Amino acid sequence: MDSEDIASLCTSLTISNCNGPVQLLDGKLMDDAIHRMSLCMVGKILLSKRVNREAFIRVIGKIWQVNKGVNIESVTGNTFTFHFKDVHDLNRVVSEGPWSFDNALIAMERRVGKGTIESLNFNHEDFWVQIHQVPLLCMTREIRGFLGGLIGQVLDVDGGASGDCVGKFMRVRVQVDIKKPLKRCLRVDILGDGSKTVIVLRYERLSNHCFKCGMVNHTTTECPENELNPIVNGKEKPPFGFWLRASGRGDQ
Known part of the structure; x- marks a missing residue:
């Protein structure tokens, strides 16, 4: 059973079966998370074959040459998250796009709401x-x-x-x-x-x-x-x- 099936199962359970009441996330934790997500982009390389993830992370980091750094993480398939440390770096990368890798377009999106990868369409x-x-x-x-x-x-x-x-x-x-x-x-x-x-x-x-x-x-x-x-x-x-x-x- 994968994580989505487990989450669906938990949603259908009664409160008593879910080990207690719904918990409210601490406000400061939420503020920190919102700020972090405001500096995050998600990109999908529109290529039918799976790219070499290590090569992509190494190459795109050199091409962008951001001043204060960016952490790149592989999510699934050809989808990656880009966590910038400075909003000016993020805005510059967005304004200078679109970007490509292996001659394939990298479709970029900002996370919205809770920021689930499944909600992104790359349209x-x-x-x-x-x-x-x-x-x-x-x-x-x-x-x-x-x-x-x-x-x-x-x-x-x-x-x-x-x-x-x-x-x-x-x-x-x-x-x-x-x-x-x-x-x-x-x-x-x-x-x-x-x-x-x-x-x-x-x-x-x-x-x-x-x-x-x-x-x-x-x-x-x-x-x-x-x-x-x-x-x-x-x-x-x-x-x-x-x-x-x-x-x-x-x-x-």
Whole structure:
């Protein structure tokens, strides 16, 4: 009988069978636990095979280079907890993501409530998304926020001192639903005249993804989809590809 079965059994017992009344956790202990959990992230490496846990802990610790340290613990499978010692280190790691290991995305989540691992879905990840082929008329902060909202929940927008975009593309920080295929483009009627403008999306720090269905939780060879790729000019052309990976911000 595993721990979940035991907990379920205990829940169904009467108070007398549970060896006394319900006990209230001491307030100071709770405050300490809440503070500790506020510095904790949980990450899941979206890879079908089990990673080398020791190698992951060693490599990710070096990549992040946090100032005051982080304790990394293996939970189950490819899921790990990251206990930071400083909130600035945690915020920097989150803001510089997404992160990957062995070319697979590390989906990160904060614990909520009591913080059970089972309650985490790893459904979302934050990306800087580059929005290309945007007409000059739309190079404003407000329109950038509107377009970002078509991709996901907008967390931040990037622009010059005026707030307007002055480069060859826009950048928005978006919380992306990774349980759905990546969006490749946006189709927008800008002037309300029925004319469609196609705006291309590219994702910064994008790890391996499926070229057939656009999901980030498996590679093309692992895709369960049976549909054949479309044929363009006599050649097989998958709907997704490396072109979804954006160059860095410095290339703007």
